[in-house]
Amino acid sequence: MSESMKVRHIRWWISGLNLAVTMLLLGALFLFVNFIASRRYVRLDLTKTKITALSEKTTTTLKRLQEPLRLIVFYQPSQRLYELVRDMLTEYERFSPQLRVEYVDPDQDPARAEQLVKQFEITRANVVVVESGDRHKYLSDTDMAEYDYNAMSMGGGQPTVKAFKGEEALTSAIISVTEHTQPLVWVTAGHGEKAITDGQPSGLTNLARRTEQDNIRLETATVLEHTDIPKDVNAVFIPGPNRPFAEAEVGLLRAYLDRGGRLLLLIDPLQNSGLEGLLAPWGIAVNNDIVVDPTRQLPFVSPANLFITTYTKHPIVEHMATFMTLFPLARSVQPTATLPEGVQVHKLAMTSPQGWGETDLNTSPFKFDEGKDAKGPVTIAIAAERKTPQITRVVVLGDSDFVSNGQLSNIGNADLALGALHWLVEQERLIGIGPKPLESIKLQMTATQMSGVFWFSFAGLPCLLGALGALMWWVRRQ
Numbered sequence: 001m002s003e004s005m006k007v008r009h010i011r012w013w014i015s016g017l018n019l020a021v022t023m024l025l026l027g028a029l030f031l032f033v034n035f036i037a038s039r040r041y042v043r044l045d046l047t048k049t050k051i052t053a054l055s056e057k058t059t060t061t062l063k064r065l066q067e068p069l070r071l072i073v074f075y076q077p078s079q080r081l082y083e084l085v086r087d088m089l090t091e092y093e094r095f096s097p098q099l100r101v102e103y104v105d106p107d108q109d110p111a112r113a114e115q116l117v118k119q120f121e122i123t124r125a126n127v128v129v130v131e132s133g134d135r136h137k138y139l140s141d142t143d144m145a146e147y148d149y150n151a152m153s154m155g156g157g158q159p160t161v162k163a164f165k166g167e168e169a170l171t172s173a174i175i176s177v178t179e180h181t182q183p184l185v186w187v188t189a190g191h192g193e194k195a196i197t198d199g200q201p202s203g204l205t206n207l208a209r210r211t212e213q214d215n216i217r218l219e220t221a222t223v224l225e226h227t228d229i230p231k232d233v234n235a236v237f238i239p240g241p242n243r244p245f246a247e248a249e250v251g252l253l254r255a256y257l258d259r260g261g262r263l264l265l266l267i268d269p270l271q272n273s274g275l276e277g278l279l280a281p282w283g284i285a286v287n288n289d290i291v292v293d294p295t296r297q298l299p300f301v302s303p304a305n306l307f308i309t310t311y312t313k314h315p316i317v318e319h320m321a322t323f324m325t326l327f328p329l330a331r332s333v334q335p336t337a338t339l340p341e342g343v344q345v346h347k348l349a350m351t352s353p354q355g356w357g358e359t360d361l362n363t364s365p366f367k368f369d370e371g372k373d374a375k376g377p378v379t380i381a382i383a384a385e386r387k388t389p390q391i392t393r394v395v396v397l398g399d400s401d402f403v404s405n406g407q408l409s410n411i412g413n414a415d416l417a418l419g420a421l422h423w424l425v426e427q428e429r430l431i432g433i434g435p436k437p438l439e440s441i442k443l444q445m446t447a448t449q450m451s452g453v454f455w456f457s458f459a460g461l462p463c464l465l466g467a468l469g470a471l472m473w474w475v476r477r478q
Contacts, residue, residue: 054091055319058171062095065178069096071170072129073103074116074138079126080161081141088166128170135177143169172213179215183234183425185264186221191273192242194400196220201406204239210414216421223249235262235424240400244274254278260390262424266400269331270361280336282384282394283345287332291378291398292366293355303366304329304358306351314346314383315428316395316419323412325349330399332357332378342388348381348395349416381416383423395420 071089075082089101106113106125116122120129120136129138144166147159187196187204196208196218208218218237223229223245229236229252236253245253253275257263267273269290276286290304298305307324311317335345357374358366368375384394401407403417422428 054088054095054167055171058092058167059095061171061174062092062099065096065098065174067098067132067178069099069174069178070129070131071099071101072116072131073101074106074113074122074125074127074129075103076107076125077105079141081126081145081164081166084164085128085144085166088170092170128173130170130173130177132174132177137173137177139166139169139173169213172215176213176215182215182217183427184217184219184232185211185235185237185421185425186223186229186233187218187237187239188223188241189220190222190224190243191238191245192240194239194404199405202401202404204403204405206405206408207403207414207417210408210418211421214418214422216425216427223252226252228252229256229261233261235264235421237264237421238273238275239266239403240268240271241273241275242268242271244272246274250274250278254281257282257392257394260392262392263394264420264424265394265396266403267331267333267396267398268400269329269398279394279396281340281343282386282392283336283339283343284382284384284394284396285334285336286396286398287334287357287359287374289332289357289359289374290361290366291327291330291332291351291355291380292358292368293351293376293378295352295354298326306330306355308349308351308380310350310352310377312347312349314348316383316423317348317381317416319419320412320415323415324410325412325416326402326407326410327380327399328401328407330380330397330402332374332380333382333396333398334374334379335382340386343384343386345382345384347379348383350377350379353377381420383420391426393424395424 071092073085073089075085086103093099093101104112104116113125116129120131120138122129122138124140127138127140128144129136144164145161146163146165147161187193189195194202194204196204197220199205211218223236233256236256253261253263257278265273265275265279267275267286269288279286291306292303293306294303296306296308297303298307305326305328307326309324311320335347339345353376355376355378356368357378358368359373360369380399381395381397383396386392397416397420402410402413408414408417
């Protein structure tokens with residue numbers, strides 16, 4: 001073998017060895033990067049409404065799980081919510097090692113499907129079963145989404161998903177099957193209050209259902225039938241009385257608050273509840289007025305119908321910065337001129353600076369009277385707290401209609417009501433999950449614009465690239 005051939009042979013072996021070492025190093029780097037990625041998993045949600053990003057309420061709930069929790073997705077993959085549910089559960093699995101998710105397609109695995117139907121008494125497909133120990137709950141597609149049925153009423157089309165509320169429903173179900181205690185809230189009756197058993201637009205059945213999902217039990221009670229409010233009552237809820245409370249009832253409520261009770265009072269304008277004296281020791285005054293705000297007025301209705309977008313940093317409302325709360329008719333509430341010792345009072349929601357509290361209830365149109373009407377921003381919701389000797393909490397809102405069946409679905413209404421209840425029973429970590437709207441973004445173009453896009457894509461861009469190539473060729477020749 002000649003010297004030149006030996007040199008080429010050695011070079012060939014060196015090149016092969018170099019290639020082998022390079023491939024081994026690349027393989028090792030690939031494995032190393034995947035190992036790091038598995039330990040440092042990052043998933044970004046770049047959608048406008050953060051459709052898969054979880055709220056602090058959910059992540060806190062998942063991190064607090066102490067016992068195994070099983071989620072069974074009993075869904076057909078073709079169902080409209082399947083991909084949304086799967087993406088959401090991928091996020092859920094990241095935050096708790098106690099969580100196990102099983103996907104069952106009833107069409108592909110009929111034996112397992114029949115077993116689940118018998119075990120959990122499932123009556124329909126496309127549900128998510130939440131199981132912890134001997135407790136379980138299942139969620140249907142209507143629990144996890146808001147649907148638009150307009151297409152059905154206009155020609156037999158299928159309903160479309162307007163908003164996805166899977167996180168709200170699933171986290172509430174997890175709480176209900178894992179929490180060992182369920183706060184009890186009395187809802188007073190006997191003074192014309194709204195009832196949790198009333199399914200009419202003015203009733204509170206929707207609120208009762210929402211509180212049950214959040215593991216809070218509402219129970220109707222007539223205060224005067226008791227000699228004392230039991231210690232196991234975590235809060236008393238008074239939703240819009242239109243008749244005064246008797247002095248004996250006020251005394252029972254006062255004694256309850258003095259020993260660390262909790263009170264949520266929704267008090268409408270033009271009503272005498274007889275509870276004004278009960279609120280004074282807690283630094284809260286209820287004004288005899290109607291709140292008006294021309295800059296926060298609903299269109300085509302009286303200025304007394306308003307929406308609120310200004311909130312404070314209190315735990316009840318700090319998550320509502322982008323929400324509106326709609327009040328059909330409200331009165332103002334405010335801190336007393338001198339606060340009682342040890343009592344902290346916090347404003348929650350208020351009008352714009354252009355709003356005011358109208359005291360002349362017979363005037364039309366409403367007109368601000370300097371020195372007579374309360375000048376804006378006017379407070380509509382307020383909270384008081386005293387931490388010694390026991391923690392006592394009171395929340396007062398100047399309207400009760402906003403939680404009725406006919407109004408609760410409006411944007412932030414349910415968030416405000418549920419936030420108040422959670423804060424009263426010391427469940428601040430459970431405040432704040434709302435539905436996430438599914439937005440369909442459409443690009444509207446005129447015929448001229450579409451023609452311009454066509455010629456730019458199929459003629460202009462290729463010609464531009466060709467010209468750049470010719471320019472580079474000419475530069476290299478020079």
